Amino acid sequence: MGRKWVYEVVKYLPVEELDEEIKKLEKDTRVFQRLYFIRRLCRGMSVEEVAGLVGVTKATGYAWLKRWNSNGYEGLIPDFGGGRPSKLTEEQKEELREMLKEKDSWTTKEVQELIEAELEFGVIYSSWQVRRILKSFGMRYARPYQKDYRKPDNAEDTLKTLDDAEIEDDVNRIYR
Incomplete structure (x- = not known):
């Protein structure tokens, strides 16, 4: 069994202030999760234990600790790259x-x-x-429905007259 390493945690904020920041930022779950992680470290738990509780890998836990130790609270705020620039200007x-x-x-x-x-x-x-x-652009796309190029312009009228003729035939058959 390996020996547990104890890493020093730089205490930029007292634990009470960490608790206050956690309450303020409950909506920002990423920062909340990271502050919770740091608070547990400040209370003496190991990185491995807290990483298991928070649901992240040890490597992520150590990365958060490193960012906290170098930049404090600002280091815990996610900084996204933004992705590849558009091909169109x-x-x-x-x-x-x-x-x-x-x-x-x-x-x-x-x-x-x-x-x-x-x-x-x-x-x-x-x-x-x-x-x-x-x-x-705020536009919606939809799958187009198929249009039959053979369909005559007056197709609806023709269909209606055919339906009327069929109804007449049915009525005549019933009452004969």
């Missing part, structure tokens, strides 16, 4: 948005082709990414 996105407003309904494929060919942005997007762009 803001001006190109605005141009695309204006083009999309010209027509009522677009399929994802049509928007994809618009970006690739007509607008000549030199960018290729997957249909999944096109849907994300549409969502960022």
Whole structure:
């Protein structure tokens, strides 16, 4: 059995102030969880024990401790990278948005082709990414229903007259 290592915890805040910060930040669960972790360390528990209680790996626990010891409270606030920058500039996105407003309904494929060919942005997007762009514009996409190119313009009227004729035939058969 290995020996437990005891790491020193720099006490930037008294435990009582940690408790107050925890109460204030219960909505921000990530910071809350990390402050809870540090509070347990301040009370003498090991990193391994507290990591098990909080539900994170030992490595994450040690990373939190290191961030706390180097930066205090600020070190526990998550700092997200933000992801890859967009292939389209803001001006190109605005141009695309204006083009999309010209027509009522677009399929994802049509928007994809618009970006690739007509607008000549030199960018290729997957249909999944096109849907994300549409969502960022506040637009919704839907799967188009199939239209039969053979359907006559007066199909509804024809159907209604056929239905009326069938009802008449049924009534005549019943009362004969």
